[in-house]
Amino acid sequence: MIKGSIVAIVTPMTPAGEVDFDALAALVEWHVAEGTDAIVAVGTTGESATLSVDEHIAVVRKVVEVVAKRVPVLAGTGANSTAEAIELTRLAKDAGADAALIVTPYYNKPPQEGLYRHFKAIAEAVAMPIVMYNVPGRTGCDMLPATVARLAQLPNIVGIKEAKGELSRVRELLALGLPKDFALYTGDDATARESMLLGFHGDISVTANVAPKLMHEMCVAAIAGDAATAGMIDSRLTLLHKNLFLDPNPIPAKWALEAMGRIRGGIRLPLVPMNPDHVNLVRDSLRAAGAL
Template structure:
C-alpha cells in the first residue's frame, strides 16, 4: 500500500523555537517536486518527542493540507502510552491522513505480549492503514519477527518500518508473512539490501536533502536494475552515514539549513551539531554539490 521512497520529514522551528509553518510548507513542496512517494510527518526525524500535543496535531494538519492528496501522508502518531497513541491517531484520521506510523512503545520496555496488545488495540480502534515501527535503538526493546508475524493478521496493519539493523529479522518477516505485511527499511544504508530481500521501499532521513537521488535508487531496485541501484547506493552511502554522526535529526536539520531550506534549530535536550562534526558534514555536502 505504501511503497517506494518515503520521507520522514523534519519539523523546522523559527528563531523563537516555534514551528515554522512557511518553511515546513516549502519543505513539503521540495519533496513533492522531487518525486517522493509518501511524506511522513511527526516521526523521530520530525522531533515528535518534543512537540506538545497541540503542535503534534498542527504539524500533521499542515502536512495534510499542503500535500492536498498529491501523495499519501502517513502521520507519526505513536506513543509509549496506548491510550495516547489512540487519541493522536484518531485526530490524524479525522484530519485526513492516509495512514499511521506507530513506533513500538518506548521506555516502558513491554514484553512481546505487551507490544502485541498495544498494536492490537490500535488496529481495533483506529480504522486507518497502520505501519508498525521497530527501532530498538530508540525504544529500548526489539519487536521480534514472531510478534510482527502475529500482528500481520490484522487487516489495518499493512507494513512495518524495520530499523533494527537486523537483515535476518527483516528477511524472516518477508519469508513468513510477506503476503500479509510489507517490510520497509527504516535505515537509509540498509534500503538496498532489504529491497534485495523483498522490502518495498524506505522511510528515509536522507531524502530530506536528497529526495531525487533516494527516489532514483529505490526505483532502480523496484525495476530490478540492480547494477544501477548498487551504484547509487554506494554513491550515497557517505550521505547516509553523515546523517547519523550525531543523534537524528541534528545532522539532517543542519544539512537542510546549510542548503538554505530552514533554520538548524532543534529542541533540548538535543543541541546544535558539534563543531568537529559540522566540518565533516560540510565536507560531505560539498562533495555531493549540495552546498
C-alpha cells in the same frame, strides 16, 4: 501499497524553537517536486517527542494541506501509553492523514504479548491503515518477527518499518510468508538498498530529507531489482547515510538543510546544534550527493 522513498520529514523551527509552518510547506513542495513517494509527518526525525499534542496535529494538518493528495501522508502517532497512541491516531485521522506510523512503546519495555495487545488495541480503536515501527536502538524494545506475523493478520495493520539495521532481520521478515499486501519498509538508510533488493517495498528515510531525488531514484531501481543502477546511485549517498547520524537524528539533518538554505536552525532541547567537529564531514557528504 506505498512503495519507494518515504521521507521522515524534519519539523522546521525558528531559532526560538517555534514550529516554522512556512518552511514546512516549502519543504513539502520541494519533496513532491523531487519525486518523494510519501511523507511521514512528526516521526522521530520530526521531533515528535518534544512537540505538544496541538503542535503535533497542526504539523500533520499542514503537511496534508500542502500535499493536497499528490502523495500519501503518514502521521507518527506512537506513544508508550496505549491510550495516548489511540488518541493521537484518532486526531491524525481527523487531520487527514492517509495512514499512521506507530513506534513500539519506548522506555517501559513491554513483552511480546504486550506489543501484540498494544497494536491490536489501536487497530481496533481507529479505522485507518497502521504501519508499525520497530527501532530497538531508540526504544529499548524489539518487536520480534513472530509478533509481526501475528499482527499482520489484523485487517488495518498494513506494514512495518523495521529499523534494527540488520539484514538478518530483513531476511527473517521476508521468510515469514506475510500477506502479499503487507508492506515491508526499512528504516535504516545504510542497508536500504540491500533490503529493497532482497524484497522490501521502500525506505522510510532520513537521507531523503536532503537528497530526495537521488533517494527516489535509488529506491525505484532497487525495488525493480536493478542492482547495478541502485548501487551506482547509492554510492553517492553512502557518506550521507553514515554522517547524518554522527549526532543524534535529526541534529545533522537539520544542520544540512540549514546549510542548503531550506530551513532555519531551530531545534528543541534536549537536542542541541551539531557538534562543530562534524561540520566538515556532513558538508562533504552533501557535496558528494550533489546537494551543495
